[in-house]
Amino acid sequence: MSKLSEDQAQRYWQRNRSLMFRLLSIWFVVSFGCGIVGVDLLNQVQIGGYKLGFWFAQQGSIFVFIALIFYYVFAMARLDREFGVEED
């Protein structure tokens, strides 16, 4: 098992934080943005029987949440390998 230097540990944490920041921005936009604040605007678009804003609030945001977590799993596994801190 490798030891990270103070500097490496800090870079690992920064990369993790910037990844989180990007993903949580999407999390915020699809739920609070598309589902609540911008819902009236999006509702002017109709997809099938769904008004788009309503769809984001009751369906779409949840699908995006799942995708975000699995992308985070994938990207963090890559980051762990890059810094040699993966387990097993």
Next chain:
Amino acid sequence: MDLATTTYLVVGFTFLVYIGIAIAARAGDTREFYVAGGGVHPVANGMATAADWMSAASFISMAGLIGISYNGYGGSVFLMGWTGGYVILAMLLAPYLRKYGKFTVPEFIGDRYYSDTARVVAVICLILCSVTYVIGQMKGIGVAFSRFLETDYETGLYTGMVIVFFYAVLGGMKGITYTQIAQYVVLILAYTIPAIFISLQLTGNPIPQLGLGSTLTGSDTYLLDKLDQVLAETGFKEYTTSVRLSTLNMFAYTASLMIGTAGLPHVIIRFFTVPKVRDARKSAGWALVFIAILYTTAPAVAAMARLNIMQTIEPMPGQNMEIEQRPAWFRTWEQTGLLTIEDKNGDGRLQYVADPERNELVKLDNDILVLANPEIARLPNWIIALVAAGGLAAALSTAAGLLLAISSAISHDLLKSTFYPSISEQMELNASRGAMALAVFGAGYLGLNPPGFAAGTVALAFGLAAASIFPALMMGIFSTRVTREGAVAGMVVGLGVTLFYVFQHKGVMFVSDWRFLPGLGSNWFFGIEPNAFGCVGAVINFAVAFGVTAITGAPPDRVRALVQEIRVPAGTTAATALH
């Protein structure tokens, strides 16, 4: 076979499965009792987390909350709030707490804030959230029994207590984990099967998530457009756009449920049971997949059942149903008191309109949408029996997870870590079983003698978790500087402010006579309702913690080392190596 026999058979069979699992998965040591030995597969843990998380409220009440009380779009706060929390949990808390690698949430807070006081305050917050939450589950068990098996409420509650006692006391986290997996299977089948049928009947599409956006069978009108139109004709607000109070309130409500979800201890401890940090991340993703199956079905159930009810009562505008010819399920649910009708204008027909003066469907309980769904869709008896088993599975699985969180806080954090550190492993295991037994009886007692505030409690649990536990955990991981004084002050003030706002509106301990400061008016804080106040409590918690930290000294070096250690999945950082 008649309905009662079928229900007894189906429910009895599920109970036998839970007991069989409990006997096979007994806990032999404290590690198995608290974290199931730490070897649970991430997908299995995801499934157990989904059952742990989805309570009687999610299963029985949520579709009705969306479809009736919050009139459609307003109910989105539950859908986004109770799922979005998993994104924060997966990124901000679960992996690091798994790396920390111990047994309970207060244990982390005690170590990170190098203080027994912080640990004890965390135990108090945990017990407050979990006890309020568990009362709701015990009530759910009693109610499900009395409605479906025609026993009285007490008998139902005792039976539920015996089952939970059996697998939780014997198996601890290990027994709970494997029963929760079985309970997930039961509850998800019970929820989706009626939904598939109702979607097929209304839209011809077997997938409810698509059916909700489809046209009605034999017409080219979209289901949601039809619902908007029917509601408009009866004076209700439009289903797809009616906001809950205000946009700001919906924003705060969603945020509070998200943060509260991430801060609930019984959910967090599930992530201590997987082998690796990577598994904790994965597991959160799987948990959300399993939760989403129910959570994306619920809005379809809500809209379809609401439309069904509206159209049963008024098939064509102005041609209302004759009360004498109402369907059998009307009469069944009238007997339970969940549905009440009153022919106010004496025309022998039923009017369901928004205007309370003229509305003759005097009571339409939220729980009806899910419970009566199979009958409304004329599904066979075994599906009705399955819905009963599903409601019980949802309540039992959540109750067990909560009871474990409570008992481990008592035996591990209070006894072992704070007041009696010399206790041996075997004594601690016995103590944790004893604490679990006490917790089961305590919850049962509160379920039998609900302190009159049971209805308001589940919402309060989220507010408290959001305002006290979540900020303390997040600052503990993301800041090396926050001090014990800061954290303790933050938790106490966050909890206090939230309790103040809720009690000021609803009365101390929800006794409505004990309201205070009525001059403030309702929802006086920017129009935010009490259930949505948790995120304000969280912001105050953060602010107080940082403020107090600024005037107190830095935490010791070992705390900085601990924080840096938990941020990296494997290997040690240079900072740790110094110590």
